[in-house]
Amino acid sequence: MDIIDNVVVSQHLSHVRIVMVNTTLPANIGSALRAMKTMGLSKLVLVAPKTYPHPDINALAAGAVDLIEQIEIVETLEEAIKDCHLVFGTSARSRTIPWPLLDARPAAQKSMQAVMQHQQEVAIIFGREDRGLTNEELALANYHVTIPVNSDYGVLNVAQAIQVICYEMRMATLEYVDKETDHQAVMHVTEQDDMHWDEPLVTHEQMEQFYPHIEKMLSEIEFLDPKNPRLLPLRLRRLFGRIQLDRMEYHLLRGIFSRVQALNNGTWKKSENEDRN
Amino acid sequence: MDIIDNVVVSQHLSHVRIVMVNTTLPANIGSALRAMKTMGLSKLVLVAPKTYPHPDINALAAGAVDLIEQIEIVETLEEAIKDCHLVFGTSARSRTIPWPLLDARPAAQKSMQAVMQHQQEVAIIFGREDRGLTNEELALANYHVTIPVNSDYGVLNVAQAIQVICYEMRMATLEYVDKETDHQAVMHVTEQDDMHWDEPLVTHEQMEQFYPHIEKMLSEIEFLDPKNPRLLPLRLRRLFGRIQLDRMEYHLLRGIFSRVQALNNGTWKKSENEDRN
Numbered sequence: 001m002d003i004i005d006n007v008v009v010s011q012h013l014s015h016v017r018i019v020m021v022n023t024t025l026p027a028n029i030g031s032a033l034r035a036m037k038t039m040g041l042s043k044l045v046l047v048a049p050k051t052y053p054h055p056d057i058n059a060l061a062a063g064a065v066d067l068i069e070q071i072e073i074v075e076t077l078e079e080a081i082k083d084c085h086l087v088f089g090t091s092a093r094s095r096t097i098p099w100p101l102l103d104a105r106p107a108a109q110k111s112m113q114a115v116m117q118h119q120q121e122v123a124i125i126f127g128r129e130d131r132g133l134t135n136e137e138l139a140l141a142n143y144h145v146t147i148p149v150n151s152d153y154g155v156l157n158v159a160q161a162i163q164v165i166c167y168e169m170r171m172a173t174l175e176y177v178d179k180e181t182d183h184q185a186v187m188h189v190t191e192q193d194d195m196h197w198d199e200p201l202v203t204h205e206q207m208e209q210f211y212p213h214i215e216k217m218l219s220e221i222e223f224l225d226p227k228n229p230r231l232l233p234l235r236l237r238r239l240f241g242r243i244q245l246d247r248m249e250y251h252l253l254r255g256i257f258s259r260v261q262a263l264n265n266g267t268w269k270k271s272e273n274e275d276r277n
Numbered sequence: 278m279d280i281i282d283n284v285v286v287s288q289h290l291s292h293v294r295i296v297m298v299n300t301t302l303p304a305n306i307g308s309a310l311r312a313m314k315t316m317g318l319s320k321l322v323l324v325a326p327k328t329y330p331h332p333d334i335n336a337l338a339a340g341a342v343d344l345i346e347q348i349e350i351v352e353t354l355e356e357a358i359k360d361c362h363l364v365f366g367t368s369a370r371s372r373t374i375p376w377p378l379l380d381a382r383p384a385a386q387k388s389m390q391a392v393m394q395h396q397q398e399v400a401i402i403f404g405r406e407d408r409g410l411t412n413e414e415l416a417l418a419n420y421h422v423t424i425p426v427n428s429d430y431g432v433l434n435v436a437q438a439i440q441v442i443c444y445e446m447r448m449a450t451l452e453y454v455d456k457e458t459d460h461q462a463v464m465h466v467t468e469q470d471d472m473h474w475d476e477p478l479v480t481h482e483q484m485e486q487f488y489p490h491i492e493k494m495l496s497e498i499e500f501l502d503p504k505n506p507r508l509l510p511l512r513l514r515r516l517f518g519r520i521q522l523d524r525m526e527y528h529l530l531r532g533i534f535s536r537v538q539a540l541n542n543g544t545w546k547k548s549e550n551e552d553r554n
Contacts, residue, residue, distance in 0.1 A: 006428050035437070040427040063430065105448065147444075148451060150317040151283050153340065160312070160440060167424075167441055171382065174425060222547060223536050235529060243520045252512060259500050260537050270499060270541065 009173050010040040015115040016169055017043040018162060019080045019125045021133060024050045028129065030060025031159035037064040039166035040173070045072045045080040045123075077125065077137055085120035086111060089133055089141030090165070092155040099144045107145040108168035109175075116176050124165055126158050199246035206250060211237060217257040220264050286450050287317040292392040293446055294320040295439060296357045296402045298410060301327045305406065307337025308436035314341040316443035317450070322349045322357045322400075354402065354414055359482035362397035362521070363388060366410055366418030367442070369432040376421045377519045384422040385445035386452075393453050397478065401442055403435050416511055417481070419518045476523035483527060488514060494534040497541050 018036060023029055023046065033044060044067060046052060052073065061068055074080050081087050088107055091099075102110065107124075114120040125141060127133035138144060147156060147164050156164065202210075215233055218224035224232050245253070262268035295313060300306055300323060310321060321344060323329060329350065338345055351357045358364050365384055368376075379387065384401075391397040402418060404410035415421060424433060424441050433441065479487075492510055495501035501509050522530070539545030 003428070010427065010429075037430050038426045038433055038437075040430075148447065149315045150287065150447075151280070152287075153314050156315055160315075163437060163440060164444055167444075170425065170427075218533065220547075221536055221540055223533055232529070235526060239520065239522070239526050243516065245516070249512065249516050252509075256495065256500055259498055260540075263498055263537075263541060264547065270497075 005177060006040070008177055009170065010042065012112065012115055012173050012177070013040045013169060014042050015120070016041055016111055016122045016124065017045055017080075017084070018166070019045045019047060019077070019123050020049070020158070020162075021047045021077055021125060021137065022050060022128045023052075023158070024129050026051050026054035026056035027060055028157070028159045029054075030057045032126075032162045033057070033061035033064040033067045035159065035163040035166050037061075037067055039163075039170040041166050041169060042067055042070060043072075044070070045074060047074055047077050047080050049073065077140060081123045081125070081140065083121055084123040085118070086114045086122045086143075087141045088122070088124045088143050088145040089138040090124065090126050090161060091138055091144045091146060092132065099138065099141070101144045101146060104145060104147045104165055104168045105172075107143065108165070108172040110143075111169060112172040112176055116173075126162060129158055199248045202245050202247055202250045207240070207245070210240065210245075210250065210254065213254055213257050214240075217261050220261055282454055283317070286447065286454055287319065289389065289392055289450050289454070290317045290446060291319050292397070293318055293388055293399045293401065294322055294357075294361070295443070296322045296324060296354070296400050297326070297435070297439075298324045298354055298402060298414065299327060299405045300329075300435070301406050303328050303331035303333035304337055305434070305436045306331075307334040309403075309439045310334070310338035310341040310344045312436065312440040312443050314338075314344055316440075316447040318443050318446060319344055319347060320349070321347070322351060324351055324354050324357050326350065354417060355481075355485060358400045358402070358417065359480065359485075360398055361400040361481045362395075362478050363391045363399045363420075364418045364481055365399070365401045365420050365422040366415040367401065367403050367438060368415055368421045368423060369409065376415065376418070376515055378421045378423060381422060381424045381442055381445045382449075384420065385442070385449040387420075388446060389449040389453055393450075395478065398480075403439060406435055416514050419521065476525045478521050478523050479527045484517070484522070487517065487522075487527065487531065490531055490534050491517075494538050497538055 018032060018041065020029065020032060029044075029046065029049065029052070036042065036044060058065075058068060072080075088102075088111070089099075091101075111122045111124075114122055124145065125133060125137065127137070145165070147161060149156060155161075211233070214236055215224060215226075215229075218232070219226045259268060263270075295309060295318060297306065297309060306321075306323065306326065306329070313319065313321060335342075335345060349357075365379075365388070366376075368378075388399045388401075391399055401422065402410060402414065404414070422442070424438060426433060432438075488510070491513055492501060492503075492506075495509070496503045536545065540547075
């Protein structure tokens with residue numbers, strides 16, 4: 001990802017705020033800032049934090065000092081979200097009244113759609129370390145969001161939950177930015193398209209010179225019987241066909257085949273070569 | 278998600294191991310176990326940990342005692358991955374020679390495809406806190422995997438990286454399990470992974486006999502200078518690492534290498550062979 005894209009992504013993510021309600025441990029605020037900064041988010045709102053400021057926040061948020069300076073402290077949750085269009089409350093438990101509930105991934109996709117298509121402000125609310133959000137607080141949200149964890153074990157702590165949510169926000173933004181850049185849907189790309197490669201891959205046409213070469217070499221060293229090749233040519237095609245050679249690898253392999261041929265017909269000899277050394 | 282699904286998900290995830298190399302801080306091992314357990318993974322392999330055992334591991338892994346009991350300690354990375362078919366190395370930096378690189382999400386999808394469609398064993402390798410994995414260690418992987426973070430800020434620490442990877446592994450598994458449950462069409466798999474293969478794929482341990490063989494053969498025919506191999510061994514690993522050879526192909530290629538060696542040292546001669554015909 002180049003620098004311009006990274007700036008664009010962070011700009012979009014600046015419209016998504018993390019809201020922490022009544023946080024007790026300064027370490028969790030510090031970890032939240034780190035998680036946010038790593039993923040490109042920048043706006044943290046603390047609702048009536050129990051301990052603030054505190055040196056542990058700065059220690060754990062090392063390198064995210066700019067985010068510390070932007071922290072907003074408010075007294076009520078209503079104040080934290082008053083200018084938001086789309087509000088998510090994080091909830092591990094099912095509640096008295098079922099609420100529209102989204103997993104972290106679709107919630108992030110919905111958020112970035114709101115930001116990028118409708119210039120909306122989004123908030124994700126995280127609750128107290130010990131008992132989360134109250135029913136009244138959850139009722140202020142448009143949606144509840146949950147992270148689908150191992151139900152035998154229990155829940156993420158608030159710092160971990162913030163990390164997963166911020167990661168999904170970044171992934172959703174990257175998907176949108178890629179889409180805009182490429183003018184095509186990129187959500188489900190195949191593996192090859194996902195790779196970053198240093199050499200161009202060879203074409204089908206080049207491979208049509210590769211297979212005769214390896215077959216000729218193998219028949220010269222009598223590994224392949226041209227009169228009765230059996231499945232060998234097919235196996236070679238299947239093998240090198242699924243590898244998608246790059247140009248360098250292609251020339252490397254053809255160089256090896258040529259050396260073997262020269263060795264076999266006597267135009268290259270080990271001893272001659274050693275004399276030169 | 279109901280209880281049966283959760284058991285099925287954990288069963289699939291038991292084929293994905295987390296490998297931590299030369300970990301210094303016990304807290305990171307404890308956090309890794311928590312992250313794994315929360316997402317349903319169970320197998321942690323420690324390669325020559327600096328501090329083990331340590332009470333901090335148990336403190337941070339509270340509730341994940343069963344995973345502590347299953348921890349495997351080995352001396353070398355090779356030992357940790359020898360029975361694996363698909364190995365990912367985590368890497369934040371770009372390296373001398375680019376390797377097939379996947380983001381966490383497609384890497385998790387590829388992993389769970391390998392587990393669920395081909396009953397393979399998968400390893401994700403995480404490096405030291407201060408300097409990650411060495412180039413030699415990264416060269417043991419079929420793919421490198423990266424988490425697309427804010428490039429202005431830097432990287433996740435090892436515990437955070439493990440959390441994101443484990444989360445993506447769980448999400449990929451849930452997608453598959455949902456799919457199976459819904460009897461829906463298989464999603465977005467690449468052609469290669471869709472194939473039903475007729476031969477078992479070779480393990481990492483077998484490949485560790487393959488690379489010395491091809492290198493020895495190439496140095497015997499003086500295509501490779503053992504005193505100055507340059508990038509050739511790395512290129513060969515990259516090439517054959519992403520191919521995932523099956524057993525038949527493996528023996529076929531090693532047979533070709535042996536023939537070339539015999540031709541080169543005179544134990545096999547074309548003419549002798551012709552006399553017999």
